Amino acid sequence: MKKALKITGKLLLILLSLIVVFLLILFIYHRVMLSREDKLLENYPGELVEVNGHNMNVYSEGEGEHKLVFLAPAGDTAPMMTFKPLYTKLSDTCETVVVEKFGYGMSDIVDTERDYETMVDECRQALSEAGVQAPYVLCPYSKSGLDALIWAQKYPEEVEAIVGIDMGFPKHYDSIDTDVPDQSWLYDILRGMGIARLFTTDSELGDLCPDEDKPFVRALVNRKFSNKDTFGEIIHVKDAVDVINSAAKPAVPMKLFVTNGGGTGLSSEEWKNAVHAYTNDIENVEYTELDSDHNRIIEENSEQMSSEIKEYINK
Numbered sequence: 001m002k003k004a005l006k007i008t009g010k011l012l013l014i015l016l017s018l019i020v021v022f023l024l025i026l027f028i029y030h031r032v033m034l035s036r037e038d039k040l041l042e043n044y045p046g047e048l049v050e051v052n053g054h055n056m057n058v059y060s061e062g063e064g065e066h067k068l069v070f071l072a073p074a075g076d077t078a079p080m081m082t083f084k085p086l087y088t089k090l091s092d093t094c095e096t097v098v099v100e101k102f103g104y105g106m107s108d109i110v111d112t113e114r115d116y117e118t119m120v121d122e123c124r125q126a127l128s129e130a131g132v133q134a135p136y137v138l139c140p141y142s143k144s145g146l147d148a149l150i151w152a153q154k155y156p157e158e159v160e161a162i163v164g165i166d167m168g169f170p171k172h173y174d175s176i177d178t179d180v181p182d183q184s185w186l187y188d189i190l191r192g193m194g195i196a197r198l199f200t201t202d203s204e205l206g207d208l209c210p211d212e213d214k215p216f217v218r219a220l221v222n223r224k225f226s227n228k229d230t231f232g233e234i235i236h237v238k239d240a241v242d243v244i245n246s247a248a249k250p251a252v253p254m255k256l257f258v259t260n261g262g263g264t265g266l267s268s269e270e271w272k273n274a275v276h277a278y279t280n281d282i283e284n285v286e287y288t289e290l291d292s293d294h295n296r297i298i299e300e301n302s303e304q305m306s307s308e309i310k311e312y313i314n315k
Contacts, residue, residue, distance in 0.1 A: 058130040066094040068096045071101075072101065073143055077221045090309060094310075099126055103229025110229060146241070148162050170244055182228065257288050259289075260294075
């Protein structure tokens with residue numbers, strides 16, 4: 001029995017030693033890659049503008065009468081890459097703009113409250129600093145639909161229309177649990193040790209983005225994924241819903257691309273019902289239903305969406 005215990009103890013010690021050596025090698029590799037990626041990220045598209053003493057990244061492309069402002073889904077690490085299949089197809093007829101909120105893309109991570117009214121005002125200031133003046137056609141994706149609705153309610157003169165990319169509406173968040181502990185510290189450790197890098201290989205990223213964009217996505221995931229700013233937004237989702245429901249619905253035209261809700265945790269019927277629960281009594285709303293997963297709407301439908309958006313804003 002004692003011999004068996006000794007053998008087991010030695011095996012565990014060897015296993016532990018191997019894990020420590022592996023983590024040490026991974027950490028060293030991670031630090032080397034961070035240094036290389038710093039140079040890569042110097043070429044990440046956009047302009048850093050100062051907002052409340054911090055840097056926010058704003059990218060614009062194209063010219064035209066209308067300004068399409070893309071607002072990223074929750075926790076999107078690289079919004080510039082997420083919206084690229086769309087804005088490159090639209091910038092021949094209008095100005096397209098991607099605003100990366102604090103904690104997203106190349107924008108700073110800040111230690112401030114992430115309530116939605118504050119985030120809207122930060123985006124407005126960033127656009128102004130970048131020389132992109134209202135009115136805007138807001139193009140929110142997923143949870144940033146809450147930002148867009150608050151924006152249109154508080155500053156209707158700045159919102160020409162809303163083009164929703166499977167955008168979120170209040171009832172989508174009925175069952176969301178906002179009473180969650182801030183686990184960003186855990187992700188800070190995983191990123192700091194390089195463990196997150198194991199999940200950002202080309203094979204893991206798959207067809208999430210074109211090969212030429214994967215180095216940017218990989219670099220940002222290993223710096224920003226699940227940081228305290230993106231976690232902070234979750235806490236204020238119900239507050240944002242209360243703000244929206246306490247005010248009159250915005251009287252702005254809407255063009256809504258709606259998926260089957262796959263990947264949201266809701267059934268197709270629940271997802272679509274939440275859209276119509278808010279918009280059915282609003283005038284001037286157009287719907288396009290797409291048989292697509294919520295998280296793949298742009299990758300799978302950019303041709304159709306860009307064509308319909310052009311037709312819509314030209315009306």
